[in-house]
Amino acid sequence: MRDNAAMDTSRPHIVIVGGGFAGLWTARALARDAVRITLIDRTNHHLFQPLLYQVATAGLSAPDIAAPLRHILRRQKNVEVRLAQVQGIDTAGRRIAFDDGSTLAYDTLVLASGATHAYFGHDDWARHAPGLKTLDDALHLRRRLLLAFERAEAETDPARRAAWLSFAIVGGGPTGVELAGTLAEIARHTLRNEFRHIDPAQARVRLIEAGPRVLASFPESLSARARAQLETLGVEVLTGTPVASIDAEGYTLGAERIPARTVVWAAGVAASPLARALGVPLDRAGRVAVQPDLTVPGLADVFVAGDLAAVAQDGRPVPGVAPAAKQMGTHVARVIRARLRGQAAPAFRYRDFGNLATIGRMAAVVDLHGLRISGVLAWWFWLGAHVFFLIGFRNRLVVLLNWAWAYWSYQRAARIIFGGASNTGDGGDAAAGRTMADAADAAGTPATSRRD
Structure with missing residues (x-):
C-alpha cells in the first residue's frame, strides 16, 4: 500500500497549472510542507526551453532537453501529476475546468501556463x-x-x-x-x-x-x-x-x-490565453499585473508566475527568462509556506544574474x-x-x-x-x-x- 501524502484530503490543496520552470519550481519548493499538490500540464514533460533551438537544428534529440514530470517528481510524496488541458477557471467557486468537462477544486491556485507566439495582429502568418x-x-x-x-x-x-x-x-x-x-x-x-x-x-x-x-x-x-x-x-x-x-x-x-x-x-511572444479566464485586467501582451507577492489583485488565493506574470522592479519589467520564472516559483512556495504558518512573506525580488x-x-x-x-x-x-x-x-x-x-x-x-x-x-x-x-x-x- 502506497504512502501518498497527495491523497490526504485534510491538507490544503495547491493546484499548479503548468509544468515549466515556474510551476515545477513551486512544486519542488513545497516538497516538505504539509500540503497536497496537483501539478497539471497538457504535456507529460518539463522542457528546458533555452536549448529548444538545438532540437530544431538537429543538434540534440527531444529527450536530451526534456524529462517526464512524473519521473522528476517521483520521490515527492505530496504531489501528483495530471495530464490535462485546462479550459476555464471559476475563481469564486475555487474550481478549474478541463476540456473533457471535469472540474477540480483548489484551495490555492498557481497559474504558470507560460507564453505562446505573438504575430502582432497577423495570425495568418x-x-x-x-x-x-x-x-x-x-x-x-x-x-x-x-x-x-x-x-x-x-x-x-x-x-x-x-x-x-x-x-x-x-x-x-x-x-x-x-x-x-x-x-x-x-x-x-x-x-x-x-x-x-x-x-x-x-x-x-x-x-x-x-x-x-x-x-x-x-x-x-x-x-x-x-x-x-x-x-x-x-x-x-x-x-x-x-x-x-x-x-x-x-x-x-x-x-x-x-x-x-x-x-x-x-x-514576439504573448501570454497564455488562460490568463483571460481570471477575469482581471491584462497588459498588452496578455499578462497579469500581479501584486508584490505575485498574487492576482482581488484574488488572494491565486498566484501567477513565469511568463504569464507582469512584474515591475525598479521601474523596469522583470524579463521573461528561465531564471526569473524559477525565482517566481520559489517565491510563490515561500508565500504559501508563510501563510500556513501565519507569518508575513516578503515581496518578490528578482535577482538578475546577467544575459x-x-x-x-x-x-x-x-x-x-x-x-x-x-x-x-x-x-x-x-x-x-x-x-x-x-x-x-x-x-x-x-x-x-x-x-x-x-x-x-x-x-x-x-x-x-x-x-x-x-x-x-x-x-x-x-x-x-x-x-x-x-x-x-x-x-x-x-x-x-x-x-x-
Whole structure:
C-alpha cells in the first residue's frame, strides 16, 4: 500500500497549472510542507526551453532537453501529476475546468501556463512562419529546415531552387540569433559534400529585426559584436526593417519581395490565453499585473508566475527568462509556506544574474553586470551554464557528448526526417509529421550514431 501524502484530503490543496520552470519550481519548493499538490500540464514533460533551438537544428534529440514530470517528481510524496488541458477557471467557486468537462477544486491556485507566439495582429502568418515554443514546434521546424535542402537538390529551375535555399528568421532576440547562427553553420559545414546538385553553402540565411539592433536586451557593444560574429558565419543581418507580409512563397520587406520557402518566427511572444479566464485586467501582451507577492489583485488565493506574470522592479519589467520564472516559483512556495504558518512573506525580488546568448561554434556574448565578454570564452561560459541547469545527470551527460562530437566534427546526426517526404512550405505537413516525429525522436538518438 502506497504512502501518498497527495491523497490526504485534510491538507490544503495547491493546484499548479503548468509544468515549466515556474510551476515545477513551486512544486519542488513545497516538497516538505504539509500540503497536497496537483501539478497539471497538457504535456507529460518539463522542457528546458533555452536549448529548444538545438532540437530544431538537429543538434540534440527531444529527450536530451526534456524529462517526464512524473519521473522528476517521483520521490515527492505530496504531489501528483495530471495530464490535462485546462479550459476555464471559476475563481469564486475555487474550481478549474478541463476540456473533457471535469472540474477540480483548489484551495490555492498557481497559474504558470507560460507564453505562446505573438504575430502582432497577423495570425495568418503562423501557417507560413512557425515559431519555437514546444517540442512539437522544434520537431516540425527541424523537418522543414531539412526538407528545404532536399527540395532544392531535386529542383531543376534555378529560381525555385534559390527560393528553397533562402531562409529567413524574423526576430533578433536570443532565439533568432541562435537559430540564424546555427543554420548558417549547418549549411556551410554540416552538409558539406552531402549533395550532388546543390552547394548548401550557397544558402541565404537572413536575420530580420524590426528594431535598430539585434539582442536589444544586451549592451550596445555586445549587440555589435554579436552582429559581427553572425556576419562572419555568413548570416545577413537586417535591422530597422519590419516584415510587411509573409506567405507560402516568401516575404516582403518594405517594397521588396523576397522569394523564400522557409521563414521562422522568433519576433514576439504573448501570454497564455488562460490568463483571460481570471477575469482581471491584462497588459498588452496578455499578462497579469500581479501584486508584490505575485498574487492576482482581488484574488488572494491565486498566484501567477513565469511568463504569464507582469512584474515591475525598479521601474523596469522583470524579463521573461528561465531564471526569473524559477525565482517566481520559489517565491510563490515561500508565500504559501508563510501563510500556513501565519507569518508575513516578503515581496518578490528578482535577482538578475546577467544575459547569455550563443551565436555559433565558439561564438557567444555574455553580460554579467558589467563583465562583458564575447567569442570563445563567452561560448564556454554559455555551454557550462546551460549544461549545469539541465535537469537530470543523464541529460547533462548526453548533451556534453553530443556537443563534444559536434565541436570536432561539425556533425548534427539527429538529421532524420520523419513523417514522409511531403513539404509544401506552408505548414500543411505539420499534422502528419509531428506525431510520428515526436514518437520516433522520443526514443532518443545515441550520441555515437549521430540545440538551443
